[in-house]
Amino acid sequence: MLMLTCPYSGVTGEETEFTCGGEAHLKRFGPGSSDEDFHDYLFSRENAKGVHFERWRHSYGSGKWFIVARNTVTLEVYGSYPAQTTEPPQWIKDKISAKVPGWSWREFS
């Protein structure tokens, strides 16, 4: 059972306190976009084996959304940061590089 830390309240809890919200850093395409973009937004996911970025909400706590960087193979959690960014902050990228050199996920590495 994962232990996640909400970056707003600072609370570290078991994953049962939180709700998973799917893959992070998706670019939303709505009405007026091409079929292909809309289809990709709805269905295409990285489904990475290894480094992965996910949206989580602290549903039994602050209720806020944040993004967790974790490894889907080793179940290690690298850290969490507020969801109001389009790109993972540099400190978390460095932290992941220290553990998994040469990683890449979508356009980040």
Next chain:
Amino acid sequence: MSTRLATGGRLLSKNRAIEFTFDGKRFKGFQGDTLASALLANDQMLVGRSFKYHRPRGIVASGPEEPNALVNMGEGATFEPNQRATTTELFDGLKARSQNTWPNLEFDVGAINSKLARFLPAGFYYKMFIHPRPLWKHVYEPFIRQSAGLGQAPKDRDTDTYEHLYAFYDVVVVGGGVAGLQAAQAAAASGARVLVMEQTEHWGGRAPVDGGIVNGATVDKLVDDLVESLTNLNNVTLRLRMMGAGVYDHGYLLGYERLRDHDPQIGGPRHRLWRIRAGQIITATGAIERPLSFAGNDIPGVMLASAVRDFIANWSVSVGDRVVVVTNNDDAYLTALWL
């Protein structure tokens, strides 16, 4: 011819005799026996029948790895099928019945299946019970339901209570053998909050049976000393009859404690599930012996060599007058020495 020996029995209290029944027959055992050791002491090697061909099955091991000695335990509200005789501690008034036999264990009608083996290849049921179609609901299905499985489903409601709790420790040690106890001692010395769980009712694991000299004394003494020093520490929790049921990620593990299976007179919940979050988990669970494959390795009387010496050392039961030891490594010589 398995019998009780006159002396020995590390885990027995020979001054406390116990009566129990197996398949309706009354037997005697001692406090500290498991159901398997008591059955062997009463020369009862045959304990069940195999799934499909109803071949006779006897006791193979002395611990939770036992595959054959699965019995129906209890009656009414306390009835539970598929209990291993090797992990069931004997108590006064225990009632057990063998499984998958009719009308009785020695003469089982189901054994005819092994004569019909030609017509019952693997997957035979995919073709056999299809025609005639009308017969399925009232002829085939009841017959299949009746003959499927080993034990019987309980019919009465379970009146026992069960509880669960959450626990947090710095270090959790799964396994109360010498390795686990020493790990616990080292962890406790550093000030950590430690939990040690052992699934049997005694500390030390295999070491007191397999022998050895540590610091000029037998291993028993080392185990006793370790347990005593750990009991006196207030940052160490020791639990017997508690199994490490699963180790998961981020230091999460489940412990399953059986509180009164060994003595139904005790009040309170029957089992307790511990949901533990640990800083560090040490699994010191030891090893179990692998059986050898050869024609006839499923006949009652074929046992693991370590189990044979367990029965002699722990419960003073001799499994036979003439014993053949077959081995592919050094371990079995210990059994030969015990015999």
